[in-house]
Amino acid sequence: MKPLITLVVFVFSVLAGGCSSDGLAPVAYSPSVIATMNIKDMSVSFIDISKRKNIAEWDVEKPYNGGIILPDGDTLLLYGKTLKEADLYSMKKGEKTGSWKIGKGVVNGLLLSDGKEIVFSNDEGNTIDFYSTKGKQTGQLHLNAAPLTLLESGKGDRLFAVSFHDEKLNIINPEERKNIRSFPIHASAAGAVLNEKNNEVWVGGHGKGSNIEQSIHVYDIETGKLKKQIHAPEMPVNFTKNGSGLFVLSHGSSTLYKLDTNGAEHGSLRIGANPFEVETVGNILAVAGYDSDDIYLVDPENLKIEARIKVGKGPFQIVKGGK
């Protein structure tokens, strides 16, 4: 009888082990926790900024390229351009809790500042899709250009959709689901930030064809006129702003620039290898090095690197919780 019991115990433990190996490490979320979407090895890394530590790695095994932390402070919504569904994960439980059928082609997502709606830019259908935080589609707006970068005005009354392929910027009224206006911009535009004080939108980019983009293009929000170009070589593609200034990340030269609202440079820093994303988290800047597979924590005042934390392969986007 004894061998039989041993066998049963063994089989049970194997099965139980097999089940638990599918699970993901639970993550205790706090506003100091950020997630990086690592597209080379299809993983998600969680970093606690306050602890300067990688606290969990999730092998999601799906080609997600972006994510949003929902207002409940626990659900992580992950989407990918080639996926038909966006998946919901509970960080606390470390497991998948559901899916939203949002269709293929989603390249970016944004939780609106009211915390009630999420907008997705879909570059296959050239649409802006509105969803409630429960996953119900609440609207769809067709645009004349494939949207990539999404920005929300400070008051929340305007959405800005920058097109990568179609050289256009659309300004949208999210409440009315209406396109207010669109104006032409430079080619291969990526990354943008609003400088509302000067009524400007700053748009970065990669450059067309073999040309390497060297500047940030500054457009007037009202007229769409190119007001000026701010030299920030090479290929400024991501922005963040905080009390210290505007920060631009140029992936071609792996450089982080600190600018003021007039475009004057107040320092620069060679950082990471081929970094694509900079994000303000509390009073610190987080920069993701796509080729160096790491996150740098930088003091925004003096541009000093405070920590370097290893993450999964190819961190492409930093996801942080709401304000």
Add this chain to the structure above:
Amino acid sequence: MKFVPGSLFKKLWLTITASILITILYSFLLSYLFYEKLYVDQEEKSLLEEGNRLALDYKGGPLSDKLKKDIEWYNGKSESEVFVVNSPRELSACLPFDINYETLVGPEERDKLLAGEAVTKKGYEERFDRKIVAVLVPLLDGDRLEGIIYLYVPLARISELTHDFSLLWLMGGAAFIIIAVYLGFKMTGRLTKPLIDMKRAAENVSQGDYSTRVEIQSNDEVGQLASAFNHMSRSIEEEDERKRDFLADVSHELRTPISYIKGYSEALASGFIKKASEQDKYLKLINREASRMVQLVADLLDLSRIDAGQYRLEKHLFPLAQLIEDFSQKYVPTMEEKQITFQTSLDPDIIMNGDEARIEQILQNIMDNAIRYTDNGGVIRLSLSKHPYGCLLELTDTGIGIPPEDLSSITRRFYRVNKARSRSDGGTGLGLSITEKLVRLHGGRLEIESVMGKGTKVKVLFPVL
């Protein structure tokens, strides 16, 4: 050499030619492949070494203008094309974005370069619109791929080299084929000539010319075949001769008694002989000659049956000494008449498994000969004893003996020591021949020893139980 359709010569020659052609073609292809591979590999290796040496000048940080200029200068001196690429676009740095641009470095190549490994490429490169062998050496500043050194050689140059080489090869190959085919032709001729000779010889033999022989030129299988053929035709020739002799002998042996019978019977029929005693004598002579013919025909029949393998022995067990004892009794009067002393020494324990009648026939033949050739007052000894072979039957006489040169032929049909073919001594000339065959049928052996003027010893060895 004439081509006969489907001939061995043609087959051999075609096989040799085809083997040569296939070998040459195969070795050509192989060497072409190896040459190209070795050459390309060598080029690749030297490009890699060149690139690695150049990369030593890079000390980190963004690529300096000096390094770019140095490499540009080097490009002017080097046989290969060398240039620096530091555009992040060309290096696929914008990979996660859907950039509609054919970059110089692909995603996998970028990963390899980022890992510090050089990338090698072989084949068509759209950017240069030609086939190349290229080496990409990374210039890494920590994790940052600041640029690469791109070195390449157009494959056309290698193809040109292999073209020259293959031309030489083809010319050499063609010359070799001509020589080899010619030599193959000659060699095949040499190989098949003995076979053709043999075919002709066999045709001659089949037409009755048994004296035909094949010239033996080698010691190989064909030579051995020729030797066997010669042996065969020699045997046929000898057999043919024997057959002719045999026919001559038989007709001669029959002619003598027939002539006697004819002559005496004619004399009787013509009434020329009146006296009853003379008539009786003539009749007895006719009867004697007729009996001789009957004996001759019976012996010939026996011989032909033995030769044809139709002679069946009716074997059973019997004491051999008893048989000899009984048998020799019938010779006593004859021997007494000739005043021959007859001595016997027989081992009564010997039991033989044989055909009694045939054993008697054997005894009769050798006894007849002994009495026939032993003069009056002679001695005949008959003994039977155990022998390692089985048993030994030995008959010794003090007769005239047999000349040594005739001993080996004494058992041949119609062979006579007395070449005059006289029948005065009686016998058909087949007795010993039959005797030897009967002894062999019993699994025994016949041996004859003789000294001229002293006598003859006939030994018969039989297996016993």
